[in-house]
Amino acid sequence: MIRPLHRWAGLGAALILSVTALSGAALSLYPAAGALSAVPLPDISAGHLAATLQDSVPGLEEIRVSAAGGITAYAFQDGAALRWAVDGATGEILAPAKRSALQLWLTNLHRSLFLGDAGRLVVAAASLAMLALTLSGLALTARRLGGWSRLLAPARGPLSRRLHLDLARLGGAALTLSALTGIWLAAGTFGLLPETGLPGFVPGGAAEMSPSAMAALRDLPLADLRQLTFPRPGSAGDVFTLRTVAGTGYVDPASGQMLAWTARGWADRLGDLAMMLHTGRGAALLGLLLGLAALSVPVLGLTGLAQQAGRRTAGAAGRRVRAVAPEAADTILLVGSEGGTTWGFAERLRAALTHAGSSVHVGPMSGFAPERYLRAQRVLILAATSGDGDAPGSAQGFLDRVAALGVAPAAPFAVLGFGDSAFPAFCGYADKVRAAARAAGWAELMTPARVDRQSPQDFARWVRALADRLGIALDLLPASAGPEPVRLRLVSRRDYGAEVQAPTAILRFALPRRSLWQRLTGGGFGPFLAGDLLAVLPEGDSRPRYYSLASGSSDGFAEICVRKHPGGLCSGQLMDLAPGDSVAAVLRPNPAFHAGQDEAPLILIGAGTGIGPLAGFARGNRAQRPLHLYFGARAPESDLLFGEDLVEWQKDGRLASVATAFSRTADRAYVQDLLRRDADRVAALVSQGARIMVCGGRDMARGVAEALEDILDQAGPALVRLKAEGRYVEDVY
């Protein structure tokens, strides 16, 4: 609800807001320039100035004093209306007062876009849109950054998003103030605010006395005067009309007494305040600040548009989806995806089914709502597996909802699992989905199948089986292009492990150049963080192999650790790379394995190439968050990956402690042994809120989990609780 409000208010008003903001920024310079040249008002009475001017200016009609201290005299001479700036101290006429043509032009543009009342209405609507934008933007920022307490946390993501968030946070308060005061002023213009009227007219006497002798003006400090209108000469009974900071009244020219008086009400005072805050007249510095903030509006508009365009490109599959409502669809296609590739398969299936005459609703598994599937004849579930047989991001809560079903949906289901046969829990989550659905008594449409490493052949085979089952023809269009693989050029490599039969290398690749448009929209290669994945496409095979990144894009390179597997196609090709050679690769986000921004200690546990992302966290830890590394290798002299860096990072505080275990030395040990040795310290760190991140092989991860279970069993929260709270995360292979 908040995002559409923000998007549509932004899109609808971006242009007008940019025009009013830029003209407002230019106008804010005038009060500032005026304040620089202004002389303080002299400590004289309004009556004194009125008398002086009356003597020196024939046909004097009115004196006005602005909140910023400028004095203007108005007179009617020889059929012409004249106005002059006045020196308050001497009552001397300084120069004809005229507003510059540019200022007038800017004011007209700012207030009404040169369109009269219609323009004023449009500008007022744009001010309302601005208010909606700043408030909804505030809520979205808090949501994106993880709560109100993190409102000032650094922004992440493409340049456009960071710029948008940073500018909004910097100038948001000022823009809200400008919008609010602008709305108030517009409401006043359209007569929507209560106004304190003039007192009823009371005629005065005929004889005239000097204003300096009039009691009503004699005691009024010039600084409090706003406007004094003189009686028309020869007009019997006409009086002085006086407006001050406190109210409005009539002064008898014969007696100098106040004849009638109305004090200014709250609405007028608020109006004055709004005027001052909006224009900076009387508060020039604030005006300049507001003007400066207004300059951000066009940039906010452009960066907002760029994000919109980025979302359109990146998430097209996810969005097209909701085109058919669940109530109207005969086929419900539910997608469980972490990295986004399963959405691409869903889109191809949707297109094929739609072409065959079906009406298909596509949505995330987390949006499972069987009560809305009024016309559904089948529910097709495409479920990837993440973690170790766990639910992917877009399937959160699905199993609980199935378990809570009172009555199974009438339309039968079919599950297609997406996974990687290299994982022990191959398509483990899809299996859980099927088991839960069957346990709920839900009828199954066809036997389940699995797609290994996004194999197009596996997918096409299942689609053929589905077509047979439904008795229709389904034509799959060629796969739409996902993120285009880029070629990464190797810049350097560090080799380890040959002596211990574990040839391993740290490979550092140059970052491909990104165009400005790609930066703005989040396209191209990056940005990424340590812990994200590099999907490498080996020559001769279209299936990607995933490597954890040991660097973030802010490091200026992409680094991975590779161990050569006997007969391994991809690891073999990577290990053969020499500087200058390149490989094809795609970035895959892995947000579950990021170090995060908070200050809680991190216990990093890894073995072999599992050190990769952990080293990346240490390298990026310039804030010196307490990071405690437990690292297992075979022998110190042969495969201590990042050995020299670890020493340096410990010296400069990026690593609080480093403990190493070697399995091929005399005092053979594994990381889990180190954990047991440091049990008290580990338990203390966990009770201080530490998060544990484990990366490496499956056996190591199992040993580590067992050790931690024992340690925390004695002291501290149970490991399952840490897992549930996201304080124990694994990246295992």
Ligand SMILES: Cc1cc2nc3c(=O)[nH]c(=O)nc-3n(C[C@H](O)[C@H](O)[C@H](O)COP(=O)(O)O)c2cc1C
């Ligand atoms: C961090 C991570 C963990 C994974 N864990 C498993 C797993 O336990 N079992 C499995 O079969 N596949 C696993 N996979 C493979 C994915 O399920 C597979 O690549 C799938 O096609 C990804 O689809 P998605 O891009 O829509 O998330 C894992 C992939 C990643 C990146």
